[in-house]
Amino acid sequence: MLAWTVDHTSPDHLSLREVPDLVPGPHDAVIQVQAFAPNHGDLEALPLLPDGTIPGWDAAGIVVAEAADGTGPRLGEVVTSLGPDSAWAQRRLVTAESVGIAPAGADPNAMSVVPVAATSALRGLRRLGPVLGRRILVLGGTSAVGLFAVQLAARAGADVVATTRNPAARERLAGLGAHEVVASPSELSEDVSGVLDLLGGSHLVQAFARLAPGGTLVALGHAAGEEEFFGYGDLFGDAGRHDRSLTTFFLGAEIALGPDMTWLATEIRSGRLDPVVTAVRPWHELPDVFTAGTERSYGKVVLTVG
Ligand SMILES: NC(=O)c1ccc[n+]([C@@H]2O[C@H](COP(=O)([O-])OP(=O)(O)OC[C@H]3O[C@@H](n4cnc5c(N)ncnc54)[C@H](OP(=O)(O)O)[C@@H]3O)[C@@H](O)[C@H]2O)c1
Known part of the structure; x- marks a missing residue:
């Protein structure tokens, strides 16, 4: 599959290249990524990640293989999935704990903003x-x-x-x-x-x-x-x-996020929560999005995966 990977020989620390196919563990479902939404933290982490890492925490996509142990999302469901890392690729492994289920008809672009930004806001406010x-x-x-x-x-x-x-x-x-x-x-x-x-x-x-x-x-x-x-x-x-x-607060240490991510996805689908998406771009334009970072309008830029 194709993936953006950390490449410290490149000025933006990234290159889009062919990587080995994923090998799911027993609890892993496979999604075909349709959209991902970079976070402030993803960009900050790039220079620190080892070469070859597939970065990014947030991605939405459709389930193309269920987990062998029968847990997690079902074939054909659209999910919004949380890292760490591994989001900026054509496919991603997800577990029952790392996904929210998107309602029927949900826009994958809007679903891709749920994991870090919306879920951190929800869990932070609960505190x-x-x-x-x-x-x-x-x-x-x-x-x-x-x-x-x-x-x-x-x-x-x-x-x-x-x-x-x-x-x-x-x-x-x-x-x-x-x-x-x-x-x-x-x-x-x-x-x-x-x-x-x-x-x-x-x-x-x-x-x-x-x-x-x-x-x-x-x-x-x-x-x-x-x-x-x-x-x-x-x-x-x-x-x-x-x-x-x-x-x-650290979102990565929060547990049982699935139901909250599913609720947030439903609120966005129903129009009760604005997904604050300001631009949708093809994923090969990812480095341009970073370069334009300071000029972007407030909200999330979403990359669609071909
Ligand atoms: N703990 C966790 O688990 C967790 C989870 C998610 C995010 N985060 C962190 O939360 C922060 C926000 O992330 P984000 O992706 O939502 O950020 P973001 O979209 O990049 O927005 C940053 C905002 O901060 C304001 N800002 C920037 N520099 C500033 C300065 N020097 N003084 C005052 N305001 C300044 C700007 O607002 P104005 O231009 O309108 O003033 C800007 O809209 C980041 O530090 C991120 O790493 C932590």
């Missing part, structure tokens, strides 16, 4: 506990994870505040369900009960300072690429700052 009637900050609202988090938190009944440095993106965030959009946590009109943080650095420290008593900050992403420095007193617990917590 905040019930959000109904609570004020929740999505720090980095225009990130792919943030665009899903804004929608899901609003659906769950939160009063959603989102951040973006870009004034032109405010309307988009409001359209997805943000009740308030600010450039940074220092501009918040009131404190918040929870924070889903996709930025890290000084943004995290500022947001922690705006947490109401009992509030939680989930440090999910670090898109700002900065270190975090807490000053003396930042972690005091007094009358206005009692019992605040900060927790880390």
Whole structure:
């Protein structure tokens, strides 16, 4: 089969080449990949992966062989599948734990964004506990994870505040369900009960300072690429700052994701969740997508696999 593989002799660390056929283990089904959606983390990891690795965490495709042990998706089902790695190829091995089942008629392009971006948003928000009637900050609202988090938190009944440095993106965030959009946590009109943080650095420290008593900050992403420095007193617990917590998150360590991925796929198919796809391109254009990275509009670029 053809696959994009890590190739450190190439300037973009990738080459599209013929690789040996997959050898399924007893729990593995085989999908024919129809579309994949690169993540920020996939791109960052490329220079660090060994030569020959097939990168990418997210892919949607149709099941062409069931697992020998009878587990997992059925022949002909369209699934959305989560890595690690192995997504940017014509075929991929998947297990029952790594897939969500797409409903009939689902668009594989839209399904390909579910695994990392949408599922991280869902699982990250769950860490905040019930959000109904609570004020929740999505720090980095225009990130792919943030665009899903804004929608899901609003659906769950939160009063959603989102951040973006870009004034032109405010309307988009409001359209997805943000009740308030600010450039940074220092501009918040009131404190918040929870924070889903996709930025890290000084943004995290500022947001922690705006947490109401009992509030939680989930440090999910670090898109700002900065270190975090807490000053003396930042972690005091007094009358206005009692019992605040900060927790880390890694999707790859979460378990039993299948039902959540199936639910997200169904929500997207039904039109209740915007898949935030901004462009669909043929997969041989993958390196161009990376080069154009900083110019792309907010959301996900999907590559269709021939
Ligand atoms: N822990 C996990 O399991 C997990 C899972 C998924 C993703 N992540 C991480 O989550 C983060 C977001 O990923 P993504 O793919 O959703 O990101 P993304 O789509 O690349 O978006 C990054 C966003 O961050 C903002 N940003 C970038 N640099 C910034 C800076 N210096 N200061 C303030 N804002 C800045 C930009 O927003 P504006 O231009 O609108 O300000 C941009 O929309 C990444 O760090 C990723 O690695 C972690």
